[in-house]
Amino acid sequence: MAKPEHPPSNGWDRHSILAEIRRQKMPISFLAQQADMSPNAFSHVWTRVTRAAEEVISDFLETPAKELWPDRYPIQSSYFGSSKSAGLSASQKQHKPTDNAVAA
Structure with missing residues (x-):
């Protein structure tokens, strides 16, 4: 567990994250084992959101x-977006008085 000495100048990507983990001589499977997680959770972190695996890697x-x-x-x-943030009315099913002229 050491902070990278030379973080990538153009930002982190899958390959730079893996390279930094390997530079520190830590197998991904061992990180999974330490966190009591399946190694598959770590294999999915590159293509989909896996908060627990992301947190373990970021801590490491x-x-x-x-x-x-x-x-x-x-x-x-x-x-x-919610209707509150968009500035729209809270509901489109507002209670409006009925138009009796049309109903008759």
Whole structure:
């Protein structure tokens, strides 16, 4: 567990993260074993969000996860914007008085 001496100047990517872990002579499988996780969780970290594996790797490299995977942070709970943030009405099913002229 040592902070990288020379972090990549153009940002972290899969290959630079793996290279730094290997420079420190730490197999990914051993990181998984230390964290009581499946090695498969670490193999998926490169292609999909795996928060636990990301956290273990960032702790090992002493680098924030948001710096290693900037496209995954800040954590977004939904891809759809809420009506509050968009400035829209809270509901599209607003209670409006019925138009009795049309109903008759």
